[in-house]
Amino acid sequence: MSNTPNPRQFHIHLVSDATGTTLLGLARACLAQFEDVEPIQKFWPLVRTQKQLEKILTQIQANPGPVIFTLVDKKMRERLQDRADELGIPCVSVLDPIMRGLSSYLGKHAKGVPGLQHTMDDAYFKRVEAVDFAMRFDDGKSFDGLKEADVILVGVSRTSKTPTSIFLARRGIKAANIPLVPGVKIPEEYFELPDCLYVGLSASADRLAELRRSRLQADQNMHGMSKNEYLDLEKIEEEVRDARRLFSRKNWPVINVTRRSIEETSAEIMSYWQNFQDKRKAREANEDSQDSEMKAGA
Amino acid sequence: MSNTPNPRQFHIHLVSDATGTTLLGLARACLAQFEDVEPIQKFWPLVRTQKQLEKILTQIQANPGPVIFTLVDKKMRERLQDRADELGIPCVSVLDPIMRGLSSYLGKHAKGVPGLQHTMDDAYFKRVEAVDFAMRFDDGKSFDGLKEADVILVGVSRTSKTPTSIFLARRGIKAANIPLVPGVKIPEEYFELPDCLYVGLSASADRLAELRRSRLQADQNMHGMSKNEYLDLEKIEEEVRDARRLFSRKNWPVINVTRRSIEETSAEIMSYWQNFQDKRKAREANEDSQDSEMKAGA
Incomplete structure (x- = not known):
């Protein structure tokens, strides 16, 4: 009984210091654009310590495949990127281009704290x-x-x-x-x-x-x-x-x-x-200005 | 009555040929990393025609601000990017880096059809x-x-x-x-x-x-x-x-x-x-191999 590997089958790793929800959406959007592939998705959310990351790197080494990630911590990012380079697999930081765009537009630096979007605000x-x-x-x-x-x-x-x-x-x-x-x-x-x-x-x-x-x-x-x-x-x-x-x-x-x-x-x-x-806001603004006109006229 | 503009307040435009769900997640993750900002989010999903895009470009011109987008159609992408350049606002295509990574890894081209992740499969x-x-x-x-x-x-x-x-x-x-x-x-x-x-x-x-x-x-x-x-x-x-x-x-x-x-x-x-x-799969694989061993022994 031979176990022929399926060339269309490959692992894809989603690594996030937050919930990874957005990574799931991105992976779905991108993978849908390729024909005849059977991705096996590995989901690694809430990765916040070097120790957790090392465990996942072992798993990635066992089943190498493209990595897409959101990690805010600089040291962890570099470690992941280096390891992916050694294994010869693509490794994409999805937030970087947006962060760069916003930073330059706002003239501000990002805070660099993981999972801030999940503050219970x-x-x-x-x-x-x-x-x-x-x-x-x-x-x-x-x-x-x-x-x-x-x-x-x-x-x-x-x-x-x-x-x-x-x-x-x-x-x-x-x-x-x-x-x-x-x-x-x-x-x-x-x-x-x-x-x-x-x-x-x-x-x-x-x-x-x-x-x-x-x-x-x-x-x-x-x-x-x-x-x-x-x-x-x-x-x-x-x-x-x-x-x-x-x-x-x-x-x-x-x-x-x-x-x-x-x-x-x-x-x-x-x-x-x-x-x-938008319409409601416009209407309210309109009513407000009528109010102040009336007051001004009084 | 002066209407001092708030420098922390700015528009951010999310433009998608699909549902834009992932863009909302990305925007949330990125914006949370900046202090003292009050983004006004404009959400433009299901943009599939040049005509729809032109309408949105008018809105972007009226309220300029960073654009993040997922558009698969080449002509529409270029139009959006050009217009953003003219207005001097950052414009980020979020799927591109992942698509490039996957393309080179798989040795395949992406299909370039919008919204494929939402096929009712x-x-x-x-x-x-x-x-x-x-x-x-x-x-x-x-x-x-x-x-x-x-x-x-x-x-x-x-x-x-x-x-x-x-x-x-x-x-x-x-x-x-x-x-x-x-x-x-x-x-x-x-x-x-x-x-x-x-x-x-x-x-x-x-x-x-x-x-x-x-x-x-x-x-x-x-x-x-x-x-x-x-x-x-x-x-x-x-x-x-x-x-x-x-x-x-x-x-x-x-x-x-x-x-x-x-x-x-x-x-x-x-x-x-x-x-x-994973454990269940391992267990099943194990049972399978025991089954075939038993058959081989019989």
Whole structure:
């Protein structure tokens, strides 16, 4: 029995003094651009001591392959880089070019302390609170306090409202979601909260039917619909039409999620959200200046 | 009324042909390393056409500041870079150094198609399924099918089991969590599923009391505990001790989350998970070779 090595298979090492989350994203983005490769990803987060680094260097030597890293400590960086050079493997420090750009633009030096982005500051607690919020307001579970939401997603069953809410929450955006279920009437006031950005999520009836079939096997939560109604293609088409009618009556932005990943849908919503906030700021600035004009005139 | 510009305040533009998630992480990591700055972040995801890019260039001109970007299309990259040069602002392509490293290591060219990391492939559906799973098995809501979990988090109330499960899910790891509530008996079998990695989450009683007080204001879900029990410091200390006793009896890794962000806790769990999988693979390989030895001996 021969164990032919696979030339397309190689190890890639992600070494970080913080959580390594960004490295995972970068590796994914870059590796996706190469055909016929089967990377085996080795993930080494929270590397903060020379001793930890030495252990990992042993592992890299055992399974050599490209290294991408974020290490702020100078001594550790040099050690990693030197070792990679000896092993003849590429070793890329991903933050360096950005740090250089910012340093020269700001005329300041970087602090050089690892993991500063993970200080448990206001932004951090805002993100945690937003995840909490998304869980509490998932799937129309609660309407009490809904007006605290930044974004409210509205759509029929299986338009990925839940994972999208969660994704937005991880970015610090408080997202609630309201399901549109035939026969279940939502009080109009919940569709007219003035400080919330509403986004309609839509999808093709075919795709929804497919997702619902597989969902039914996993979970029996039916929102008071019968199984036949839930899966009947004509009924679904009607649901989708009704939903679209609501979105256009309310003049909400609509995203068709049929061929779109959660990440892409969320990115688009974050764009809308930036716009929504910019407009609000402009309006407030305008009101402020009217206020002071009035005072000046008085 | 003078409007003195704030020299610490500046715009930073994140331009991506994909979701820009990684750019947000990179910007956060880098900006955290500079003192006394107040960056205003502008987020431009899903930029795929020359027309979209021109619109953004107008916005960048209106609020000039460092640009960090991921654009795969050569023409768009050049246009952005040229315009930034004209405006005299730094402009950093974050994927380039990694792409170069991988290209030379693999002896292959990158495909140059934007957003390939977001193809809705098996890994994508695995991530979506994992978020679904985390929602279904949150907070001991269900035990039916628990053995499908990759990771099971165990801890007393407010040890951030839920947001940690969600974070792991977004990385494709199926995480369930089981709360330890005084007086609520969990059947022993759920603590002994052989294919799951158990991780105990612990925190200082002081911190838990603080978190629980603020939680109570937001939500009244009490798990059958009385309010006094839930907040009494001595009772909490007892809860924490009992939990730690369980963790050590079961020989589970334990993470103290008191001063740790969700991201850091998750990164540590992902390390444990990598280890757990490596050991399993080694064990399976070992069993395989014993099997073939037996066959050879027969």
